[in-house]
Amino acid sequence: MEQTMAISPLVMDISARFQEPDWLRQRRQEAWQTYTGMEAPRLEKTDLSRRSWEISSLTNTEKSISVSTQKVLSKLQGQPVVYIQDGQVVSTFVPDSLTRAGVLLSDLHSAVVEHGDLVKQYLNSVVSSEESKWAALNAAVWVNGVFLYVPDGVQVDSTIHYIYEFTGNAAGGAPHSLLVAGVGSHISFVEVLLAGDNLQFGKVHSDVLEVVAHSGAHVTVSCLTQYRKGPTHFTVRRARVDKDASMDWVFGDVGDGFTVGLLESDLQGDGARSTLHGFGLGFGRQHLDFTASMLHRGRYSESDIVMHGALRGRAYSLYRTSTHIFKHAVGAGSEQADRMVMLEPHARADAIPMLLIDENDVQRCGHAASVGRLDEEQVYYLESRGISRREATRMIVWGHIAPVVEAMPSAPVQELANELIDRELA
Amino acid sequence: MAVPIFVIRQLHVAVEGREIVRGLDLTVKGGEIHVIMGPNGTGKSTLASAVMGHPAYQVVSGQAQLDGQDLLSMSVDERARAGLFLAMQYPAEVPGVSNANFLRTAVNSRLGEGHEMPVIKFHRMLMEKMKKLSIDPSFADRYLNEGFSGGEKKRNEILQMGVLNPRIAILDEIDSGLDIDALKIVAQAVNNLRSPEVGFLIITHYQRLLQHIVPDYVHVMMQGRIVRSGGRELAERLEAQGYDWLKQELGIEDETVGAPA
Numbered sequence: 001m002e003q004t005m006a007i008s009p010l011v012m013d014i015s016a017r018f019q020e021p022d023w024l025r026q027r028r029q030e031a032w033q034t035y036t037g038m039e040a041p042r043l044e045k046t047d048l049s050r051r052s053w054e055i056s057s058l059t060n061t062e063k064s065i066s067v068s069t070q071k072v073l074s075k076l077q078g079q080p081v082v083y084i085q086d087g088q089v090v091s092t093f094v095p096d097s098l099t100r101a102g103v104l105l106s107d108l109h110s111a112v113v114e115h116g117d118l119v120k121q122y123l124n125s126v127v128s129s130e131e132s133k134w135a136a137l138n139a140a141v142w143v144n145g146v147f148l149y150v151p152d153g154v155q156v157d158s159t160i161h162y163i164y165e166f167t168g169n170a171a172g173g174a175p176h177s178l179l180v181a182g183v184g185s186h187i188s189f190v191e192v193l194l195a196g197d198n199l200q201f202g203k204v205h206s207d208v209l210e211v212v213a214h215s216g217a218h219v220t221v222s223c224l225t226q227y228r229k230g231p232t233h234f235t236v237r238r239a240r241v242d243k244d245a246s247m248d249w250v251f252g253d254v255g256d257g258f259t260v261g262l263l264e265s266d267l268q269g270d271g272a273r274s275t276l277h278g279f280g281l282g283f284g285r286q287h288l289d290f291t292a293s294m295l296h297r298g299r300y301s302e303s304d305i306v307m308h309g310a311l312r313g314r315a316y317s318l319y320r321t322s323t324h325i326f327k328h329a330v331g332a333g334s335e336q337a338d339r340m341v342m343l344e345p346h347a348r349a350d351a352i353p354m355l356l357i358d359e360n361d362v363q364r365c366g367h368a369a370s371v372g373r374l375d376e377e378q379v380y381y382l383e384s385r386g387i388s389r390r391e392a393t394r395m396i397v398w399g400h401i402a403p404v405v406e407a408m409p410s411a412p413v414q415e416l417a418n419e420l421i422d423r424e425l426a
Numbered sequence: 427m428a429v430p431i432f433v434i435r436q437l438h439v440a441v442e443g444r445e446i447v448r449g450l451d452l453t454v455k456g457g458e459i460h461v462i463m464g465p466n467g468t469g470k471s472t473l474a475s476a477v478m479g480h481p482a483y484q485v486v487s488g489q490a491q492l493d494g495q496d497l498l499s500m501s502v503d504e505r506a507r508a509g510l511f512l513a514m515q516y517p518a519e520v521p522g523v524s525n526a527n528f529l530r531t532a533v534n535s536r537l538g539e540g541h542e543m544p545v546i547k548f549h550r551m552l553m554e555k556m557k558k559l560s561i562d563p564s565f566a567d568r569y570l571n572e573g574f575s576g577g578e579k580k581r582n583e584i585l586q587m588g589v590l591n592p593r594i595a596i597l598d599e600i601d602s603g604l605d606i607d608a609l610k611i612v613a614q615a616v617n618n619l620r621s622p623e624v625g626f627l628i629i630t631h632y633q634r635l636l637q638h639i640v641p642d643y644v645h646v647m648m649q650g651r652i653v654r655s656g657g658r659e660l661a662e663r664l665e666a667q668g669y670d671w672l673k674q675e676l677g678i679e680d681e682t683v684g685a686p687a
């Protein structure tokens with residue numbers, strides 16, 4: 001193969017705009033090489049051959065805060081929050097108590113300036129720029145995202161919020177977030193990814209969230225997302241979980257977008273554990289190819305995945321729940337459950353549970369998956385008490401989803417989730 | 427409000443193309459307690475489900491009216507809001523939906539938008555009714571029927587009846603699976619509700635329920651229709667002698683609705 005040193009103007013532009021250090025410029029360039037050298041992968045259930053990879057510099061001319069964001073922000077007075085719109089930081093608030101405890105919270109560009117060594121050490125250490133075309137793209141052209149560093153032994157009591165909003169003006173986007181939880185620290189973090197109704201078509205959006213949970217850390221990351229129609233969305237969220245650390249994911253998407261997503265815990269340490277509770281409410285012409293994955297490398301590592309999907313309209317969702325127990329991960333245990341309901345005749349769903357077990361000595365390993373229509377006996381029963389079909393459907397679906405929403409460690413975000421869900425079920 | 431009146435005329439009901447109810451007539455008025463007895467598989471639950479509007483049961487012909495309104499043209503929830511209640515033989519389980527939330531939604535659906543019952547008032551009312559039925563308060567927060575024992579499910583049906591105040595209540599084998607004490611409690615609940623404002627249609631196999639609830643009419647169903655009606659003494663005779671004498675009198679050999687076609 002011919003080796004051209006194509007220097008991407010986009011990468012140059014970003015590096016220049018943020019006056020980035022050489023190491024970062026170089027990494028971006030390398031990632032760009034990787035990106036251009038990689039074929040769009042063939043996915044089993046998702047045809048990427050006709051999807052555009054176009055991404056251009058973000059120009060945000062709008063700067064108006066959406067009603068939803070306003071609502072959430074108004075309830076977060078005095079609490080740690082970073083709010084970014086189309087790659088531009090709108091506001092950051094870090095309470096003094098956190099700063100005094102040594103907690104670092106900012107947007108990622110600021111972190112490069114102020115704590116370059118930390119960023120250099122951890123950036124792309126969990127999500128490598130080599131692992132997929134979209135990860136490479138993100139590594140090359142990421143613009144903003146959040147940076148959180150919690151020193152060893154520090155327990156952060158208030159939930160840290162990160163709101164990313166993309167408006168109709170956003171031409172794709174590539175936010176990148178990096179969370180580092182020190183040894184024995186405790187954090188709970190909530191990401192809200194909001195999208196406008198009129199995203200541009202023919203663009204690509206690739207977001208990455210990396211979490212490093214050092215030994216004994218307790219980390220909860222909750223994501224409420226709206227992957228809406230318009231661009232092709234790629235999303236990778238992965239945590240590296242060290243010895244005796246725990247990583248709890250709570251994930252929810254209400255969307256009609258074309259999305260390929262991965263949520264993964266890499267249980268590297270012995271005794272590492274992770275849970276993943278998720279829901280997805282798909283509508284419109286959604287195409288969601290979502291993988292929830294647990295990699296068991298540590299001995300006695302444990303994981304649980306519970307996913308709930310509800311689909312309306314012509315939405316299609318695929319939930320792949322994957323557990324990989326590597327050789328030597330003695331005593332590892334894992335459980336998976338998927339339940340997907342199709343609420344309307346043209347909605348479709350697939351659940352694919354995957355167990356890859358290379359070690360003989362495992363504790364427990366189970367999976368359950370169900371894909372089906374709404375249970376008509378349940379609907380009839382509720383109707384027979386005077387409840388309308390619509391309301392009955394809403395109640396039954398809520399019955400599946402509510403526990404996930406309630407696990408989100410933020411009242412304002414729970415309310416927002418309720419609103420988004422109710423809007424789609426109304 | 428006027429005394430409720432529930433009228434079924436020449437009702438024919440099919441399941442999966444097979445006719446199960448075959449020309450049934452029945453009138454129940456407020457203040458009356460009607461009992462339907464009959465051997466297994468003679469169409470009793472089918473009648474109840476069809477009248478409630480279960481989608482698996484097709485009404486082939488005939489009429490069913492509540493207070494002069496045509497039930498058969500209404501959706502299931504409309505029938506319920508018109509005052510029809512069916513305590514089911516096999517109530518569904520609905521995980522994730524709490525009993526209290528379910529009941530409150532049901533009550534408010536009946537009261538209509540803008541007339542919802544305040545939460546506190548509802549809660550007080552619910553606790554009171556649960557106490558009367560000896561249902562542990564924890565059942566308010568439990569998911570609807572999920573993991574309930576047979577008897578607990580039946581009591582929960584009666585609780586719903588008590589909360590919803592129907593005009594016509596159909597109770598399908600509400601006594602099956604109940605222990606002796608629970609049977610008394612459930613019978614008591616029915617007797618407490620008994621008034622000119624509500625008519626009952628009780629489907630049962632056993633005379634023992636009727637020792638606590640005194641019926642005005644007893645009907646026997648065979649082959650998808652009512653073949654004999656009488657007073658409480660009819661139930662007593664069936665309990666003592668079984669159905670054979672009646673079959674003989676009527677010249678019926680197979681009392682069920684026949685083998686599937």
Ligand SMILES: Nc1ncnc2c1ncn2[C@@H]1O[C@H](COP(=O)(O)OP(=O)(O)OP(=O)(O)O)[C@@H](O)[C@H]1O
Nearest residue numbers: 441442446465466467468469470471472473482683
């Ligand atoms: N949903 C259904 N699908 C298929 N067959 C049905 C259905 N419901 C009723 N049937 C059939 O109709 C006939 C009458 O059933 P039904 O439940 O009405 O009897 P029943 O009189 O209530 O009996 P039991 O005393 O055992 O409760 C039976 O042969 C039954 O198998």
Ligand SMILES: [Mg+2]
Nearest residue numbers: 470471472515
């Ligand atoms: Mg029956």
